[in-house]
Amino acid sequence: MALSTLKKKRRIQVVAMAAVALVVSTALVGYAMRDGINFFRSPSQVMAEPPQPTETFRIGGLVEQGTLIRGAGEEISFSVTDGGASVPVVYTGVLPDLFEENQGMVGTGRYVDGRFVATEILAKHDETYMPKEVVDALKEQGVYQESAPGS
Structure with a gap:
């Protein structure tokens, strides 16, 4: 009987111990990923509820026609729109080859002093690709139109 009680205790x-290890490992994974999770926002969402300047997030939409300005050096400014709102963007660096006006883009950065300061800019890869979040945001604004297959 004492042996059975000892086995139960063990x-x-x-x-x-397994439960504690699981909780600790989950907490460590969450802590490690806290900076790696960037939420997506459309320009309309950014203008409706501007995020804190310390928050890193992704923004996506179309590069607004007539807003692309290449400054001195590698500084570029433009506006990104989802048809409902436009957000000015500033980026220092080399843009992807496919980056141009009226094309889809996704940027990672922070919203500081009324403009999005991008640390990374991604452009659509070919004529049919656009990130799902951008398509959803453009559809919500009634701007996105499906392209015909093979066109």
């Missing part, structure tokens, strides 16, 4: 200890 089993409970093992289960408790």
Whole structure:
């Protein structure tokens, strides 16, 4: 009988240690990923509820016609729109080859002093690709039109 009680105690200890290890490992993974999770926002969402300047997020839409300005050096400014709102964007660096006005883009950065300061800019890859979040935001504004297959 004492042997059975000892086995039960040992089993409970093992289960408790496994539960503690699971909780600790989950907390460590969450802590490690806290900076790697960037939420997506459309320009309309950014203008309706501007995020804090310390928050890194992704913004996507179409590069607004007539807003692309290449400054001195590698500084570029333009506006991104979803048809409902436009957000000015500033980026220092080399833009992707396919980046141009009226094309889809996704940028990662922060919204500071009324403009999106991008640390990374991605352009659509070919004539049919556009990130799902951007398509959803453009559809919501009634701007996005499906392209015909093979066109």
